[in-house]
Amino acid sequence: MLMSQSAMPVPTRKVQVDLANRSYDILIGPGLIEAAGGEIAARRPGARCAIVADETVAGLHLKRLEASLAAAGLAATRFLVAPGEASKSFAVFERVVEALINARIERGDLVVALGGGVVGDLTGFAAAVVRRGVDFVQVPTTLLAQVDSSVGGKTGINSAHGKNLIGAFHQPVLVLADSAALDTLPAREFRAGYAEVAKYGLIDDAAFFSELESNWREVFAGGPARLNAIETSCRAKAAIVGRDERESGERALLNLGHTFGHALEKATGFSQRLLHGEAVAIGMAQAFRFSARLGLCAPSVAARVEDHLAEVGLPTRIQHIQGGVSPVEGLMAAIAQDKKVSRGALTFILARGVGGAFVAKDVDPAAVEAFLKTEAAPA
Amino acid sequence: MLMSQSAMPVPTRKVQVDLANRSYDILIGPGLIEAAGGEIAARRPGARCAIVADETVAGLHLKRLEASLAAAGLAATRFLVAPGEASKSFAVFERVVEALINARIERGDLVVALGGGVVGDLTGFAAAVVRRGVDFVQVPTTLLAQVDSSVGGKTGINSAHGKNLIGAFHQPVLVLADSAALDTLPAREFRAGYAEVAKYGLIDDAAFFSELESNWREVFAGGPARLNAIETSCRAKAAIVGRDERESGERALLNLGHTFGHALEKATGFSQRLLHGEAVAIGMAQAFRFSARLGLCAPSVAARVEDHLAEVGLPTRIQHIQGGVSPVEGLMAAIAQDKKVSRGALTFILARGVGGAFVAKDVDPAAVEAFLKTEAAPA
The missing domain is CATH 1.20.1090.10 (Dehydroquinate synthase-like - alpha domain)
Structure with a gap:
């Protein structure tokens, strides 16, 4: 019996970032938000997660991500920020950092950045400095974040003097690029x-x-x-x-x-x-x-x-x-x-x-x- | 002819922190603030310096440090913070970070932390995040900073939830522990x-x-x-x-x-x-x-x-x-x-x-x- 074409699972692509003991996988394919719990639990069974997302992306994808984590036995808290570049500020950075500490994220736990470049940069930087560095997972939901900002460990916020002048090199432990998320992206953002x-x-x-x-x-x-x-x-x-x-x-x-x-x-x-x-x-x-x-x-x-x-x-x-x-x-x-x-x-x-x-x-x-x-x- | 005992230079002690390409020297001895310019210029000829100090320590040692840097041909700006643990806050951290960016400290330049543990922790963390990391020199002026906080790269500030919960591992490129600075230390602080x-x-x-x-x-x-x-x-x-x-x-x-x-x-x-x-x-x-x-x-x-x-x-x-x-x-x-x-x-x-x-x-x-x-x- 032949499977109908729409039911054929699209194989996930895998790209490895090779950085010795900080190497990590980038997985690319449709449905990776639904598969996030399994992928994360396979690498960090039982890790506590703290999801950071912006309000727009949360409305589109957060419930499915939380359900996936829960199904894989991973407890998760959430913290939302306003969408847009203005969230890459010291004030929002301080709030995210304190929220992660308040959620008792420790070494061995995971911060999960769900969103575009702003959330990824901001969240990655917060993960870099909480307890002098906790691990984080990038779940990029824009094309820009999937092909650029979620990969390579550059994290940061904006200074009064310019963009991205404050930050850290902090590599994620996993990148889950769900290509289906791009279907909800406004045409201008995809472009x-x-x-x-x-x-x-x-x-x-x-x-x-x-x-x-x-x-x-x-x-x-x-x-x-x-x-x-x-x-x-x-x-x-x-x-x-x-x-x-x-x-x-x-x-x-x-x-x-x-x-x-x-x-x-x-x-x-x-x-x-x-x-x-x-x-x-x-x-x-x-x-x-x-x-x-x-x-x-x-x-x-x-x-x-x-x-x-x-x-x-x-x-x-x-x-x-x-x-x-x-x-x-x-x-x-x-x-x-x-x-x-x-x-x-x-x-x-x-x-x-x-x-x-x-x-x-x-x-x-x-x-x-x-x-x-x-x-x-x-x- | 014999030198008088008081004129006999006390040999500087040297301890190396061995961390592959991030190894660095700790120099220990009297007069290292006056010798700072020479020691820094020997390692980084022509580097621009930005000194961060607290107001108390600045009154005791800043002029001599600045004179030493100037004599070695090193340009230096300064930024002062209030003395005490309260300066290890997000608000002061933001001010130090923006001041360093405003002083156009770039890769290849140096941030110099002059003071005790508070200034060293705060300044080291700021150096860690400005342009995702610039080099810094510790000039510890308290016994605590000389034997502990200036060595080993732990930098950070305090969270609303506890001490040192926010920070980075960022090793200095040099530690200058001037033992003569301890002579100005209140007995209680030395103890x-x-x-x-x-x-x-x-x-x-x-x-x-x-x-x-x-x-x-x-x-x-x-x-x-x-x-x-x-x-x-x-x-x-x-x-x-x-x-x-x-x-x-x-x-x-x-x-x-x-x-x-x-x-x-x-x-x-x-x-x-x-x-x-x-x-x-x-x-x-x-x-x-x-x-x-x-x-x-x-x-x-x-x-x-x-x-x-x-x-x-x-x-x-x-x-x-x-x-x-x-x-x-x-x-x-x-x-x-x-x-x-x-x-x-x-x-x-x-x-x-x-x-x-x-x-x-x-x-x-x-x-x-x-x-x-x-x-x-x-x-």
Whole structure:
């Protein structure tokens, strides 16, 4: 007897992040929220769990996660935060930390981050400092979190002076990327996450970028192409993190588009006017245009990158930001305060081609400013 | 020509903490604040420094430290906090973190903690999270900080639920223990720090404890006996930390006297009524009396420990605390919330004799409560 196609279980993909005694699995597939209890109990039988989620994600997924944990014999408490970047603040961080201590989370227990990048970053950082470090599991529910922020151990909150300036390297013990959760994601958020997927092609995998140019509609539609894209992205990130966990070298490549992007996010007050992935899309297009201006790659390469991002509906220029942004001077100040500054010289990720990104440590601030002036001109 | 004795330089003692690529030196000797610039510049030429100190210590030592850094060509900013345990709060932590970011401390730069345990713990934790970790130097100015808190990388602040429940393991890159700074220390604070010195003898070095029984007056008076005691203490701690940095095993021995001690500090509101070292002195005496009650060591051993601590002027009983403390129930609640709790069973450091401390993981809470009731009775 043949099973109907809809009842065929989709095999879970597994990517390992290889970090000696802190290695961990990323599982990717539909239904992993329902399977979370089993996966966690197999690794930590009887662990007490404390789930942190934002209110929106809690409404969509929390009950199923709690039921799964309960069915696997795992006790769980919950703590909810407001959705949005504003929760990556000292005030919310303090509340999460005290809530975890109040829930008596000890070494051997688990903190579970259910949500997008904000909840993952905030919760991971809280887990890093409660009792000087307790274990945590990432259950990313956005594309951006599944392919980027939940993997690699960067956790943190925002400073009054800039984004992600306060935090810790704290690796999760497990990542459960439930691809079915992406079906509830607003189209704009999925698209923003796609910018980070395309990033892996632009960094060092020209074949993947070409593939995306051909079949991005299938990635957006769901199914195997989407799973492949998530798996390829996680594998790319895991490889880089495995070689350079603390970003002393090549891990900085993952910041492609992020220096310009962070400055734009700051200029728009980390608001819904510009999602992180959208800022990264503009930032990547800028990084390639800046590379072309510096003679590192052909203008046609920059145009190719811009074309693909624009085709999927992502912004690629400052002028695409609703309501505009602060003048060049404000962006420059934000860039100078960015955490990738080293001794006055600016560090940027530039590119010699698609798949040819590299870390440039001695970028002249004057060249950046001149470039931004051309960018600020009406298109 | 002979140098006069007062001009004879006292050789600096050096203890290495052996942690692979995070190994570092502890230098011990008089005049290390004046020598700080040279020692730091030798390791990090041109590093920008941000000094964090409390107002009291700043008045005594900051100018000399700043002059030394300047003479070595190191630029330095400063940030002062109020003296006392209240500065190990989320609010002060946030201010220190934002001040370090505002001072543009980057990777490669140095945060310098000048002061006692509070400033060292607070500053080290801030250094751990600024840009996900920048390097820091400990310049401990109290005996307690020189022999205990500045060594081994435990940093942190206090939670509403208990002491040191929030923090990070973040090793300094250098410890400069200026023994001359101890000359400005109030006698009561020196004595409190001495409790941690005696602790190393009680944990696993009976010969050192015997030596202290004989020559503690010389340790208090200063000179070579004091330097020896600091060096022996740092060496003992460095050895344990080198073998068990993250306290998965024997490092817990360093908590001898600390479970009872923390509960007493909490009961007295972390006030000047009971200094940390005084709480540890009572806690150690209690740990030995509790061990005797459990039949682990002879009552005469507990009496010997109590006698020595009392001889130097340290408190050894709850009744010695000015103004008294909350009843047994309050102490039990504090002990149960202590970070050394594991799955409901209580972990204590107990002893089979002087130098015979061990980690007891399955202590019956009822036995602790019964013991505390005998302790609470009028002496």
